[in-house]
Amino acid sequence: xxxxxxxxxxxxxxxxxxxxxxxxxxxxxxxxxxxxxxxxxxxxxxxxxxxxxxxxxxxxxxxxxxxxxxxxxxxxxxxxxxxxxxxxxxxxxxxxxxxxxxxxxxxxxxxxxxxxxxxxxxxxxxxxxxxxxxxxxxxxxxxxxxxxxxxxxxxxxxxxxxxxxxxxxxxxxxxxxxxxxxxxxxxxxxxxxxxxxxxxxxxxxxxxxxxxxxxxxxxxxxxxxxxxxxxxxxxxxxxxxxxxxxxxxxxxxxxxxxxxxxxxxxxxxxxxxxxxxxxxxxxxxxxxxxxxxxxxxxxxxxxxxxxxxxxxxxxxxxxxxxxxxxxxxxxxxxxxxxxxxxxxxxxxxxxxxxxxxxxxxxxxxxxxxxxxxxxxxxxxxxxxxxxxxxxxxxxxxxxxxxxxxxxxxxxxxxxxxxxxxxxxxxxxxxxxxxxxxxxxxxxxxxxxxxxxxxxxxxxxxxxxxxxxxxxxxxxxxxxxxxxxxxxxxxxxxxxxxxxxxxxxxxxxxxxxxxxxxxxxxxxxxxxxxxxxxxxxxxxxxxxxxxxxxxxxxxxxxxxxxxxxxxxxxxxxxxx
Numbered sequence: 331x332x333x334x335x336x337x338x339x340x341x342x343x344x345x346x347x348x349x350x351x352x353x354x355x356x357x358x359x360x361x362x363x364x365x366x367x368x369x370x371x372x373x374x375x376x377x378x379x380x381x382x383x384x385x386x387x388x389x390x391x392x393x394x395x396x397x398x399x400x401x402x403x404x405x406x407x408x409x410x411x412x413x414x415x416x417x418x419x420x421x422x423x424x425x426x427x428x429x430x431x432x433x434x435x436x437x438x439x440x441x442x443x444x445x446x447x448x449x450x451x452x453x454x455x456x457x458x459x460x461x462x463x464x465x466x467x468x469x470x471x472x473x474x475x476x477x478x479x480x481x482x483x484x485x486x487x488x489x490x491x492x493x494x495x496x497x498x499x500x501x502x503x504x505x506x507x508x509x510x511x512x513x514x515x516x517x518x519x520x521x522x523x524x525x526x527x528x529x530x531x532x533x534x535x536x537x538x539x540x541x542x543x544x545x546x547x548x549x550x551x552x553x554x555x556x557x558x559x560x561x562x563x564x565x566x567x568x569x570x571x572x573x574x575x576x577x578x579x580x581x582x583x584x585x586x587x588x589x590x591x592x593x594x595x596x597x598x599x600x601x602x603x604x605x606x607x608x609x610x611x612x613x614x615x616x617x618x619x620x621x622x623x624x625x626x627x628x629x630x631x632x633x634x635x636x637x638x639x640x641x642x643x644x645x646x647x648x649x650x651x652x653x654x655x656x657x658x659x660x661x662x663x664x665x666x667x668x669x670x671x672x673x674x675x676x677x678x679x680x681x682x683x684x685x686x687x688x689x690x691x692x693x694x695x696x697x698x699x700x701x702x703x704x705x706x707x708x709x710x711x712x713x714x715x716x717x718x719x720x721x722x723x724x725x726x727x728x729x730x731x732x733x734x735x736x737x738x739x740x741x742x743x744x745x746x747x748x749x750x751x752x753x754x755x756x757x758x759x760x761x762x763x764x765x766x767x768x769x770x771x772x773x774x775x776x777x778x779x780x781x782x783x784x785x786x787x788x789x790x791x792x793x794x795x796x797x798x799x800x801x802x803x804x805x806x807x808x809x810x811x812x813x814x815x816x817x818x819x820x821x822x823x824x825x826x827x828x829x830x831x832x833x834x835x836x837x838x839x840x841x842x843x844x845x846x847x848x849x850x851x852x853x854x855x856x857x858x859x860x861x862x863x864x865x866x867x868x869x870x871x872x873x874x875x876x877x878x879x880x881x882x883x884x885x886x887x888x889x890x891x892x893x894x895x896x897x898x899x900x901x902x903x904x905x
Contacts, residue, residue: 331343334348334350337350415441415444416444418437418440418441418444419437419438419441419444419445419447421437422434422436422437422438422441422447422450422454423450425437426438426450426454429461431454431455431457431458431461432454432458434450434451434454435451435454435455435458438450438451438454439451453485456482456483456485456488457482457485459478459479459481459482459485459488460478460479460482460485460486460488462474462478463475463476463477463478463479463482463488463491463492463495464491466478466495467479467491467494467495467498470502472495472496472498472499472502473495473499475491475492475495475498476492476495476496476499479491479492479495480492494526496522497522497523497524497526497529498526500519500520500522500523500526501519501520501523501526501527501529503519504516504517504519504520504523504529504532507519508532508536513536513539513540516532516536517533517536517537520532520533520536521533530563530564531563531564533560533563534560534563534564537556537557537559537560537563538556538557538560538566540552540556541553541554541555541556541557541560541569544556545572550572550575550576550579550601551576551577551579551580552576553572553576554572554573554574554575554576554577554580555576557569557572557573558573570596571596571597571598571599571600571603572597572600574593574594574596574597574600574603575593575594575597575600575601575603577589577593578590578591578592578593578594578596578597578603578606578607581593582606582610587610587611587613587614587617588610588614590606590607590610591607591610591611591614591633594606594607594610595607608634608635611630611631611633611634612630612631612634614626614630615627615628615630615631615634615648616648618630619645619648619649619652619668619671620652622667622671624645624671627645628641628642628645631644631645645671646671646672646673646675647675649668649669649671649672649675649678650668650669650672650675650676650678652664652668653665653666653667653668653669653672653678653681653682653685654681656668657669657681657684657685660688662685662686662688662689662692663689665681665685666682666685666686666689669681669682669685670682683708683709683712684712686705686708686709687705687706687709687712687713687715689705690702690703690705690706690709690715690718691718691749691750691751691752693705694718694721694722694725694749694751694752695751695752697725697729699722699723699725699726699729700722700726702718702722703718703719703722703723703726706718706719706722707719714744714746714747714748714749717743717744717747717754718747718749720739720740720742720743721740721743721747721752721754721757723739724736724737724739724740724743724761725757727739728761733761733764733765733768734765736761737758737761737762737765740757740758740761741758743758753819756819756857757819759857759858760815760819760820760821760857763821763856763857763858763859764813764815764821766859767811767813767821767823767859770811770859770873770878770903771811771812771813772810772811772903772904773808773809773810773903773904774808774809774810774811774827774878774901774902774903774904775807775808775809775901775902775904776803776804776807776808776809776829776899776900776901777803777900777901777902778801778803778899778900779801779802779803779804779807779830779897779898779899780799780801780897780898781799781800781801781830781831781896781897781898782797782798782799782800782896782897783797783798783799783893783894783895783896784796784797784798784893784894784896785797785798785891785892785893785894786891786892786894787890787891788890788891789890804830804845804846806828806846807827807828807829807830807846807899807901808827808828808901809825809826809827809828809871809878809880809901810825810826810827811823811824811825812824816855818855819857820855820856820857821855821856821857822852822853822854822855822856823852823853823856823863824850824851824852824853825850825851825852825853825863825865825871826848826849826850826851827848827849827871827880827901828846828847828848828849829846829847829849829880829882829897829899830845830846830847830897830899831845831847831882831895831897849865849866849869851863851865859873861873861874865880868882868883868884869881869882876902876903877900877901877902878900878901879898879899879900879901880898880899880901881896881897881898882895882896882897882898883895883896884896
């Protein structure tokens with residue numbers, strides 16, 4: 331074994347450097363004291379060699395310098411690779427033990443991979459955040475605590491403490507809001523706390539407090555809502571009737587009478603629950619009657635506590651009253667329904683007949699003749715019911731194009747029959763006029779001409795009359811008549827034609843087509859077929875016994891002479 335001169339460590343003879351301090355063998359090993367005989371034997375004879383001093387002196391200096399350089403380098407390497415990191419590691423460890431985790435983390439991070447520096451640096455960082463989180467939590471800075479615990483990662487119970495910090499933050503905010511009167515916002519914050527401390531109890535207390543306040547102001551709906559909300563976080567006893575009453579008020583306001591009645595019934599004797607439930611059932615009975623659901627109406631009346639005979643009387647009275655009101659509003663359909671249910675109550679039957687009669691008039695005015703006739707038949711001999719049945723029948727004939735049958739039935743209608751909104755006599759006359767117009771409408775052609783000029787002269791006291799006349803059928807003379815019926819039963823009649831008139835007498839003229847003149851005239855809102863049509867001042871058209879006669883007549887006076895012009899044309903229907 332060899333012994334190192336530097337550190338005194340023992341190491342095998344076959345090693346060339348100290349394993350402890352890395353000093354080379356030639357610097358650390360012992361100097362051999364053996365004599366040549368011990369090495370080479372007893373026969374060894376020392377030899378003397380010539381000594382060249384200059385040559386030996388140079389290499390010795392270089393060798394010493396090299397050794398010094400190697401030693402210096404080895405020392406620096408040992409210092410840098412071992413002594414310095416060790417000192418930094420020990421300093422970081424001392425800071426860690428002293429609780430200065432920020433300095434420890436920086437120190438361990440600086441020496442990188444020396445020993446377990448990386449792990450200890452990470453541990454120092456997590457412990458630093460954890461300690462800061464604890465301090466923030468203890469001081470009430472829960473937002474900072476949550477951030478520090480989150481940064482600590484999975485160190486110890488950091489995750490649980492981060493969640494705890496968040497709950498504590500919401501809890502603290504809720505307490506501040508409660509102090510400031512922000513109850514609704516405080517409740518929302520407390521809901522985020524979960525089971526933290528007495529969060530649920532605080533929520534319960536806030537809801538109950540709000541419910542009591544609403545109840546004190548008569549706001550039963552809000553009180554019911556808050557009591558129900560409070561029941562989710564604790565038992566609410568003795569408030570069941572209040573809750574039912576509040577929900578009943580809400581249902582009543584929204585027109586949900588069935589639900590309102592049930593809620594008020596559940597509320598028992600609280601406030602005016604019984605009266606409210608009764609009113610709801612009465613309203614439901616009215617609605618059922620309006621929908622002709624008298625069976626359910628009776629059930630609702632019975633729920634109000636009325637006896638069966640009273641219910642029947644109540645129904646009849648209500649139906650009679652509703653029928654009278656509907657009749658006054660001219661809602662005859664509803665009135666008839668109500669009065670039918672009323673039966674023989676008071677004058678229901680007589681009033682019902684009047685309603686049916688008015689219904690028939692409405693159908694007649696609306697030109698629903700079949701339905702009108704059916705309604706008038708139900709009235710028997712009431713007022714003009716029988717005549718109105720004939721009117722509806724006649725109008726049905728007319729609507730189907732049977733004008734003659736319509737007039738035949740109308741002829742049996744009394745002249746005294748009248749109803750508002752429908753002119754019976756005017757309608758009869760209108761149909762008669764239309765039948766007449768149908769007969770004469772169309773094209774007519776001339777069948778004869780008659781034209782003359784009568785000249786009357788005065789000679790003293792005497793009058794001399796001279797007549798120049800011609801009779802000859804001139805071709806091209808026609809007449810055409812058309813009509814259009816208006817919604818009010820009147821007619822627009824158009825008559826147009828061509829005719830010849832003799833106008834010259836200074837010399838003898840013959841009747842010819844060159845003297846044919848045309849005309850056209852329209853008569854508006856005609857109610858009855860006129861016996862004559864005035865075309866112009868001197869021109870008239872008359873209709874009599876299937877013949878149109880057009881006449882032109884004009885007198886002119888010139889001093890002692892009067893000229894009388896006249897021409898007539900007779901037309902006949904073109905087959």
